[in-house]
Amino acid sequence: MLHVIGTTAAGLSGLASAQRQLLDGAAVIAAPSRLHHELHASAQLINTDQPQAAIEALALELAAGRSAVLLASGDPLWFGIGRLLLQHFSAEQLRFHPCPCSMQLAFSRLGRPWQNAQWLSLHGREPDALAACLQQRPEALAVLTDPGRGGAGEVRQILRASGLEAAYGFWICERLDHPKERVIELASTDPLPEDLDPLHLVVLIAKAEPLAAERLPLFGIADGAYHQHADHPGLMTKREVRIQLLAELDLPSAGVLWDLGAGTGSVGLEALRLQPALQLYAVERRSGAVPLIQANAQRLDVQPAAVLQGDARTLLAELPDPDRVLLGGGGAARAELLAALLPRLRAGGVVVIPLATLEAVAELRPVLEAYGLQVSLMQLQVSRGMPLAGGTRLAPLNPVVVLRGCRA
Numbered sequence: 001m002l003h004v005i006g007t008t009a010a011g012l013s014g015l016a017s018a019q020r021q022l023l024d025g026a027a028v029i030a031a032p033s034r035l036h037h038e039l040h041a042s043a044q045l046i047n048t049d050q051p052q053a054a055i056e057a058l059a060l061e062l063a064a065g066r067s068a069v070l071l072a073s074g075d076p077l078w079f080g081i082g083r084l085l086l087q088h089f090s091a092e093q094l095r096f097h098p099c100p101c102s103m104q105l106a107f108s109r110l111g112r113p114w115q116n117a118q119w120l121s122l123h124g125r126e127p128d129a130l131a132a133c134l135q136q137r138p139e140a141l142a143v144l145t146d147p148g149r150g151g152a153g154e155v156r157q158i159l160r161a162s163g164l165e166a167a168y169g170f171w172i173c174e175r176l177d178h179p180k181e182r183v184i185e186l187a188s189t190d191p192l193p194e195d196l197d198p199l200h201l202v203v204l205i206a207k208a209e210p211l212a213a214e215r216l217p218l219f220g221i222a223d224g225a226y227h228q229h230a231d232h233p234g235l236m237t238k239r240e241v242r243i244q245l246l247a248e249l250d251l252p253s254a255g256v257l258w259d260l261g262a263g264t265g266s267v268g269l270e271a272l273r274l275q276p277a278l279q280l281y282a283v284e285r286r287s288g289a290v291p292l293i294q295a296n297a298q299r300l301d302v303q304p305a306a307v308l309q310g311d312a313r314t315l316l317a318e319l320p321d322p323d324r325v326l327l328g329g330g331g332a333a334r335a336e337l338l339a340a341l342l343p344r345l346r347a348g349g350v351v352v353i354p355l356a357t358l359e360a361v362a363e364l365r366p367v368l369e370a371y372g373l374q375v376s377l378m379q380l381q382v383s384r385g386m387p388l389a390g391g392t393r394l395a396p397l398n399p400v401v402v403l404r405g406c407r408a
Helices: 017-024 034-037 051-063 082-088 102-108 128-134 152-161 239-249 266-274 290-298 313-316 331-344 359-371
Strands: 004-005 026-030 044-046 068-073 094-098 120-121 142-143 168-174 181-188 200-207 257-261 279-284 306-309 324-327 350-353 374-380 383-388 391-396 399-408
Touching: 004 017, 004 350, 017 068, 026 034, 026 051, 034 044, 044 051, 051 068, 051 082, 051 350, 082 094, 102 142, 102 168, 102 200, 120 128, 120 313, 128 142, 128 152, 128 374, 152 168, 152 383, 181 239, 239 266, 239 324, 239 350, 239 374, 239 391, 257 266, 257 331, 266 279, 266 290, 279 290, 290 306, 313 331, 331 350, 331 359, 350 359, 359 399
Parallel strands: 004 068, 004 094, 026 044, 026 068, 120 142, 257 279, 257 324, 279 306, 324 350
Antiparallel strands: 142 200, 168 181, 168 200, 350 399, 374 399, 383 391
C-alpha cells in the first residue's frame, strides 16, 4: 500500500497525528527534497522532484512488499501527483490523505466563501486560457501561477491587457500555512514584492465599488469599468472598437443619437461624455437591459434621453428623427430595421454599423446605397499584448468590419 499524504507549506509540522504515525512507520518515504531534512534517517528516501523516476522506484518497492509513504502538496488529486500515480498503480494500491489545498487556504485567509469561485492553472499553459476566463467576468478567480513563466507578474499583465485591471482586487498568497506565510493585496500601481516567493498563487476578487466617474477617461474607458449582462459576460464592444466607432460617428455638438442594439450601452454613453448636449436614445432587446444601461450611465455620470427595452422596429415610432445612428443589433431582421430607419435620418446624418461577418456587409451595403447614402467600409483588426516566455506576443481580438453611410 502506498499512502499519499498531502502537506501544506508548514511541512511535517502540519500533519495530523494519524498521518504522522504512518510516516514514522514507513520503510520507504518519497518526498520533495525540501522536506528531506525533516524526515527520520532510518527510512529509505526517494526524491520526488523528478516524479517519473520516483514512481518507478516506488513501483519496485511495492513489488517487494515494503510499505511506503509519499508526501505531496495540498490535495494530491487537485493539480497534484495523484493523477500520475493513478496511471501507474491501481486504486487498491493507493490511499490518499489530502490536506487543505492552496485554494481553500487562500479563501480562508481572505475570509470569503469560495463555493462560487473559479480556478485556473497556468502551469505549462498559454496565457490565453486566463484571458478567456476573465472575459466571463468571474466573481472570484484563483490562479495557480507558474513561477517559471512570470508568476503573479504574468497574471497582472494579462489582467491589464484584458482591460479589467480596475474591475478586480489583486491578492497574492505566499507560503500558505507556513509560519512565514504572507497574504497581500496590491493596487494597480503597486510593484510586485521584490522577495516574492515562488510558492504563491493569485486570487482575483471582483470589486463592488467602481472608479468614480471623474477618475475615468473621457472616452476609451476600460472594459472592466462597465456592468455587463450576467448571462453573457464579455459580450460587449471592446474598448479599441468603441474608440473607432465614436470616430466614425463624427459626433455633432448637439442632436439625436440612436444606439440600436445598445448592449451594455458603452458606445452611446461614451458619446455623451464627449458631447453632453446630445440626446441619446438607447434600445436593447435583451431582458434586463434598461437597469443595466442606466447603471452604466450612472457610473459614467451621463444622462440618456431614454433607455428602451424591446424590438427596435416597433420602437422607432417613439423616437425623434436621428442625426446619428449606431446599429449594433437587429439580428436576422437587421436589413429590415436599416430600411425602416433610413427614411428618418436627417440631412447630413451618419449611420455606423459594426459587423462580424462579410455576409452581413453584402446584405446591408446595398440598402445604404439604395437610399442614396455615401458608403465607406473598413476592417478593424486589433491585437493586445500578452506575455509569452518572458516576452510579449500579440493576441488578436475578433476582427470587426465597420460599414458607414452618410447622407449628403
